[in-house]
Amino acid sequence: MPEQGREYTSVEICAGAGGQALGLHNAGFQHRALIEFDRHACDTLRANLGKLGGQENCQVHELDLKNFTKKAEPKEKQFNIASLGFKPGQITLLAGGVPCPPFSLAGKQLGRDDDRDLFPVMLDMVEALQPRAVMIENVRGLLEPSHRFAEYREEIRRILRRLGYVPSEWTLVEARNFGVPQLRPRAILIAICEKDAPYFPKKLPLGDSEAVVTVADALKKSMRQRVRALGDEGEKIYRRWLEKAERGSVAPTLVGGSKKHGGADLGPTRAKKAWELLGIDAHGVADEPLKDKERDLLSERGIKLTVSQAAIIQGFPEDWKFAGKKTAAYRQVGNAFPPPVAETMGKAIIEALRRADAGEALSPIDKELFEAANTPIKLFECSDLDGESSGNRKPSDATSEAVELDRTPASVH
Numbered sequence: 001m002p003e004q005g006r007e008y009t010s011v012e013i014c015a016g017a018g019g020q021a022l023g024l025h026n027a028g029f030q031h032r033a034l035i036e037f038d039r040h041a042c043d044t045l046r047a048n049l050g051k052l053g054g055q056e057n058c059q060v061h062e063l064d065l066k067n068f069t070k071k072a073e074p075k076e077k078q079f080n081i082a083s084l085g086f087k088p089g090q091i092t093l094l095a096g097g098v099p100c101p102p103f104s105l106a107g108k109q110l111g112r113d114d115d116r117d118l119f120p121v122m123l124d125m126v127e128a129l130q131p132r133a134v135m136i137e138n139v140r141g142l143l144e145p146s147h148r149f150a151e152y153r154e155e156i157r158r159i160l161r162r163l164g165y166v167p168s169e170w171t172l173v174e175a176r177n178f179g180v181p182q183l184r185p186r187a188i189l190i191a192i193c194e195k196d197a198p199y200f201p202k203k204l205p206l207g208d209s210e211a212v213v214t215v216a217d218a219l220k221k222s223m224r225q226r227v228r229a230l231g232d233e234g235e236k237i238y239r240r241w242l243e244k245a246e247r248g249s250v251a252p253t254l255v256g257g258s259k260k261h262g263g264a265d266l267g268p269t270r271a272k273k274a275w276e277l278l279g280i281d282a283h284g285v286a287d288e289p290l291k292d293k294e295r296d297l298l299s300e301r302g303i304k305l306t307v308s309q310a311a312i313i314q315g316f317p318e319d320w321k322f323a324g325k326k327t328a329a330y331r332q333v334g335n336a337f338p339p340p341v342a343e344t345m346g347k348a349i350i351e352a353l354r355r356a357d358a359g360e361a362l363s364p365i366d367k368e369l370f371e372a373a374n375t376p377i378k379l380f381e382c383s384d385l386d387g388e389s390s391g392n393r394k395p396s397d398a399t400s401e402a403v404e405l406d407r408t409p410a411s412v413h
Helices: 019-029 037-045 118-129 150-162 213-244 269-277 293-297 307-315 326-334 339-357 364-373 399-402
Strands: 010-015 028-035 058-060 095-096 133-139 165-167 171-174 185-193
Touching: 010 019, 010 118, 010 339, 019 028, 019 095, 019 339, 028 037, 037 058, 095 118, 095 150, 095 339, 118 133, 118 150, 118 293, 133 339, 150 185, 185 339, 213 293, 213 307, 307 326
Parallel strands: 010 028, 010 095, 028 058, 095 133
Antiparallel strands: 133 185, 165 185, 171 185
16 A cells, blocks of 8 residues: 555546456555446446545546547547546556457457557547556457567557656466456556656566466355255255366356347357356356246256356455446446456556655666666656646657557447
C-alpha cells in the first residue's frame, strides 16, 4: 500500500465488470473514473463501487471511446479529459484492456485493420491525461504468432517513448501463476514516466508457478451450497463432481464473452472437453437459483457453472455483484481481467512510484542497467507530486503526429 497521506489515482478505460479495477484498488490505487460502453457492465461497476472506494471518489462513465477527442472544444457526443473533470498530469495511472477481437486467436486477427482496434484512442488519452504510468492489457493473440503484430507492438512502444515514457517489453503472463484457477494468458505492457522509470523493474512480475489454486479448491464451497437442499442426492452429485475435479488442476481459459457468437457457454470444443475432465458441463451456464436440476446438475458431462462460479474462476470475490440477465452477466465475466493479476501489476507500479517520491537513491548497477536497456525520447516532464502539470508541458507537433496510428472510427463492442 502507498505511504500514508499520499494518493495514487487512476482512470480506467474499457473497465468491464471491474476485474482490473478491483485488482488496482487492492494494490492501493484510488479510482477517479471508470469508463465503459456496455450498459450492464456500468451497472455492475456502480453496484460494486463500495468495494472500490465509493461513489464520492469515483465516477462510472457510460461512454463510447470512439467519441474521445484531444480537442479543447468537443463536438456533440464527443468528450475530452476536461469533460471527465481532469487536467493534464493530475492522474497517476491510465489503465485499460482495449477490445481483444482484433487480436484474438479465435477471430480473424485483423489487428490495426479491425475497426474495433482502440489502441490509437488509448494513446490519445495518454497524450491528453499525461499520467505517471500506463498499463495496457490484451489477449495472447497480440503476441502470437510473434511476427504477426511485431511492427504494431513496437509502434505502440515507440509512441509511448515519444510521449515521455519508458515502456516495458510486451509480456505474456498466465493467470494461474497469480492464484487464479485457470490458464488465461494475457499480454501486458507497463510504461512509466521517464523520471520515475529507473525505479521500475526491468521485467514485469510473472507470478509464482507454485501458487496454483485448483478448480476443486476454488469451487468446493459453492458446489456444496448449490446441492445442499437436495439432501443425499445432492451429496452424491457433489462427490461425483469432486472426484473428477480433484484429478485435474486449473481450468482452461474461460471464454464466452462475445456478443457475436450467441448465448453463454464456456468455450470451443477443445475447451469443453477440458472442462468435462474437471466435472464441468461447458455447454451452457446454470440458472441461479436452480430451475432445472436435470439440465444444470445431472448432465452426463458434469455440473454447469453458475455466473458467480465462473466469476470465482476469474478471481473475483464471492460477493461481487453482476448486473443484467444470465447471458449479459456471463459475458462480463468472460471478458474480465483477473483481479489478482491486476493487483500484482498495480503493486509493482506503486512500489516504483513510492521509491521515486521518497527520492530513494539508485544503486550504480540499477542506473547502469536502466541506461543500457532504455533510450527514451524526452518531450515533457512528469507531473509534479501535487498532481499539477509540470512546466506547462505540451506535446510537440512531432508527438501529435506520432500518435496517428489509425483514425478509422472504432467501436468498443
